[in-house]
Amino acid sequence: MNIREQDRLIRLINNPPKGSKLAAAKEYGIDLSLLVRTLNLTPTERLQELAGAQQFHEELRQSMRRR
Amino acid sequence: MNFFERTLINLFEGGVNFVVIGGVAISAHGSAHVTFDLDICYDRSPENILRLVDGLKPCHPRLRGAPAELPFLFDSETIRRGLNFTLTTDPADINLLSEVAGIGHYKEALARSTTLELFGRPCHVLSLEGLIAAKRAAGRPRDLAVLPELEALHELETLQFEKADESGQPGKDSHNDREKPKGIRPH
Numbered sequence: 001m002n003i004r005e006q007d008r009l010i011r012l013i014n015n016p017p018k019g020s021k022l023a024a025a026k027e028y029g030i031d032l033s034l035l036v037r038t039l040n041l042t043p044t045e046r047l048q049e050l051a052g053a054q055q056f057h058e059e060l061r062q063s064m065r066r067r
Numbered sequence: 068m069n070f071f072e073r074t075l076i077n078l079f080e081g082g083v084n085f086v087v088i089g090g091v092a093i094s095a096h097g098s099a100h101v102t103f104d105l106d107i108c109y110d111r112s113p114e115n116i117l118r119l120v121d122g123l124k125p126c127h128p129r130l131r132g133a134p135a136e137l138p139f140l141f142d143s144e145t146i147r148r149g150l151n152f153t154l155t156t157d158p159a160d161i162n163l164l165s166e167v168a169g170i171g172h173y174k175e176a177l178a179r180s181t182t183l184e185l186f187g188r189p190c191h192v193l194s195l196e197g198l199i200a201a202k203r204a205a206g207r208p209r210d211l212a213v214l215p216e217l218e219a220l221h222e223l224e225t226l227q228f229e230k231a232d233e234s235g236q237p238g239k240d241s242h243n244d245r246e247k248p249k250g251i252r253p254h
Contacts, residue, residue, distance in 0.1 A: 012226070025219035032219065034099035039223070043095040043183040043192075050094045051069030053101050054159065 001040050009036055070158035072186045074105055074126060079188045081122030084110035086176040086191045088167055088201065095183055095192050098216050104160035108193075110173040111165055116146045119163070126156035169204025170197055195221040 001009070013032040016022035026032055038046055068076075071091060078085060087095065090102025109119055120143045128141045131153045139145070146152070150165040170176050170193070179197035182189045193201065199217050202210040 009223070012223070021215070021218040021222040025215040028215040030216045030219065031099070035097060035220070035223070038097045038099055041097075044185050044187075046094050046097065047071045047091065047185060048069065050091070050101065051071050054070065054103050057101075057103065 006036065006040070009039065071105060073158050074123075074156070074161060075185055075190065076188070077122045077125060078107075078119075079190070081118045083118045083122045084112075084115045084173065084177075085119070086173065086180045086193055087185075088164065088176065088193045088198070089162070092193045092198055093213060093217065095185065096195050096198070096217075097220055098213070100213055100216065104162055106162045106164060108164050108167050108170075108173050108176040113143070113147070116143045120146060123154075123156065123161070126158060126161075128152075128154040128156045128161070131155040131160055167193070167201050168206075169200040169202075195224060 012022060013026075013036065016026055016032075022032065038049075041049070075087075085107040087105070088108050089104075089106030090100055091105050093100045094102065109115065120141065124141065130137065130139045133139065141154075146163070152163040154161050154163065166172050167176050170179055176193060176197070177191055179194055179200070180191040181194045183192045184190070185192075195217060199214065199221060202214055202217065
C-alpha cells in the first residue's frame with residue numbers, strides 16, 4: 001500500500017460515509033484502525049501473525065496451568 | 068514453521084483439493100479476528116480423500132473432544148464413511164467439512180473462492196462475499212458477530228475496485244496482483 005492509498009484508507013476509516021458498511025462496523029464496535037495494519041500485510045504475513053497469537057495463547061495457557 | 072504453514076504445505080504437496088474457510092480465511096482477507104483452528108472444505112472424490120489422508124497423516128490426526136479410548140483410525144475408509152470431522156493434530160486443530168452452510172459442497176465453495184498466495188503457494192480461500200453468505204446462513208451469534216467486519220472489508224475491496232475502474236486499470240484480481248498482495252484490497 002503506498003502512502004496515498006494508506007492516507008485514503010485512514011480517512012475512510014476515521015470518517016466512514018454515512019450508511020456505509022464501514023460506518024456500521026464502527027458503530028458496532030469494530031476497531032477499524034486495526035485494518036490499516038492488517039491490510040498492509042500480505043495474506044501469508046497475516047497468517048504468520050495469527051500463528052503468533054495462537055502460540056502466545058498456548059504459552060499463556062500453559063503458564064496458568066503451572067501456577 | 069507454524070501450524071498453518073505446516074498443515075497447508077502438507078495439503079499443497081499432497082495435491083489435495085480444498086478451500087480454506089472459516090476464521091483462517093477471514094484472517095487471510097485482513098480481519099483482525101483471531102482463531103485457533105483451520106477449517107477446510109474438501110473434495111469428496113475418492114482420489115482426493117486418499118490425498119487428504121496422506122497429506123494429514125504426518126500430523127497424526129485424532130478426534131477432538133472424544134474420549135481417548137474411543138478407537139479412531141484416520142484412513143480413507145473413515146473419511147469416506149463420514150462427512151465432517153473435528154480433529155486435533157500434533158501442531159493444532161483442524162476441521163474437515165464436506166459442506167459449508169449457505170455455500171454448498173466443495174465445487175460451490177471453489178466457485179466462490181479467490182486464490183491467495185499463502186506460504187509461496189496459490190491457495191483457494193473462500194471469498195469475502197462467500198464468507199458473508201456462509202456466516203449469514205450459519206446464523207449463530209458467533210457467526211453474526213463477525214459480519215460487520217467482513218462487510219466493512221468487502222466494502223473496502225469494492226471501493227478499491229471502483230477506484231481502479233476509474234483509473235482505467237483492471238479492477239479484479241489478476242495473477243500479477245496476487246504476486247504483489249499488499250494494498251488496500253485485502254488480497
